[in-house]
Amino acid sequence: MKFPRTVLFAAISIVATASVARAQAGMNDLEIAHAAYTADLIDIEYAKIALSKTKSAEVKTFAELMIRDHAAVNEGAGKLLKKLNVEAKDNDFSKSLRAGADKKEAELKALNGEAFDRAYAANELAYHQTVNKVVGEIWLPAVQNAELKTFLDQALTTFKAHEAHAGHMVTTLK
Amino acid sequence: MINKNVVVAVLLTSMAACSLPPSNAQSGADAPRTHIVEIRSFAFSPARLTIKLGDTIQWKNDDLAPHTATANGGSWSTETLKNEETGQYVPKAAGSFAYHCKFHPAMIAFIVVEP
Numbered sequence: 029m030k031f032p033r034t035v036l037f038a039a040i041s042i043v044a045t046a047s048v049a050r051a052q053a054g055m056n057d058l059e060i061a062h063a064a065y066t067a068d069l070i071d072i073e074y075a076k077i078a079l080s081k082t083k084s085a086e087v088k089t090f091a092e093l094m095i096r097d098h099a100a101v102n103e104g105a106g107k108l109l110k111k112l113n114v115e116a117k118d119n120d121f122s123k124s125l126r127a128g129a130d131k132k133e134a135e136l137k138a139l140n141g142e143a144f145d146r147a148y149a150a151n152e153l154a155y156h157q158t159v160n161k162v163v164g165e166i167w168l169p170a171v172q173n174a175e176l177k178t179f180l181d182q183a184l185t186t187f188k189a190h191e192a193h194a195g196h197m198v199t200t201l202k
Numbered sequence: 203m204i205n206k207n208v209v210v211a212v213l214l215t216s217m218a219a220c221s222l223p224p225s226n227a228q229s230g231a232d233a234p235r236t237h238i239v240e241i242r243s244f245a246f247s248p249a250r251l252t253i254k255l256g257d258t259i260q261w262k263n264d265d266l267a268p269h270t271a272t273a274n275g276g277s278w279s280t281e282t283l284k285n286e287e288t289g290q291y292v293p294k295a296a297g298s299f300a301y302h303c304k305f306h307p308a309m310i311a312f313i314v315v316e317p
Binding site for chain 1: 243244265266267268284285305306308
């Protein structure tokens with residue numbers, strides 16, 4: 029039985045979200061901050077791979093946007109942590125993000141041309157869908173510190189814009 | 203008991219304040235004004251602004267992501283505005299024009315410049 033691509037993407041997202049929800053039960057503010065920071069770094073890494081491989085102007089523009097925006101979000105996170113005089117804390121969820129990214133980066137590096145562009149775009153859409161669901165539905169309600177909550181809310185606005193942009197990129201690269 | 207020196211100092215300060223010009227020396231009805239446009243949640247607010255020729259538009263970025271205010275067609279642009287940074291522009295002619303963020307082209311807004 030063959031499923032439409034959109035259904036498969038949705039299914040992948042649901043599975044990913046369910047698993048990450050289990051992986052992060054009981055995370056505190058500093059662990060959430062670390063995971064958010066890690067998620068940003070990973071998307072910057074994906075973008076750097078894209079810039080080294082793509083010949084598509086649209087993919088290049090998107091990758092440059094990811095580097096610019098996610099670096100800005102992490103710069104803001106660094107300032108907030110410094111202001112609060114705390115350090116983000118590594119945790120199992122950050123480690124699982126890292127492990128998943130290592131695998132995905134290896135997959136992307138093995139591709140070239142249009143196959144790479146489509147894979148990168150699909151991954152960006154799925155990644156932002158998953159991260160946005162986690163931030164909006166799990167982290168934001170759980171965070172205790174008001175300033176971190178405001179910060180995450182602002183970051184989510186940025187990531188939602190990326191999700192919409194990635195969706196457009198997936199459509200145009202088909 | 204009230205200290206007379208303090209009372210005198212307060213009175214002198216108040217008189218001096220009353221004699222000073224307004225902090226914005228161009229506060230007359232026809233004097234050029236500065237209009238603030240906030241950039242928040244990936245949108246310009248107000249999205250449509252009407253100003254007089256000679257007025258200044260100042261954008262303030264409240265988002266974490268960097269933005270610009272860039273004329274459609276590219277005739278002018280602010281610098282890249284990071285979080286909490288501001289940039290400004292004084293239109294050179296009357297008319298209506300659209301602008302956008304060069305990093306996030308879905309962010310669009312309009313300015314009407316009256317003569």
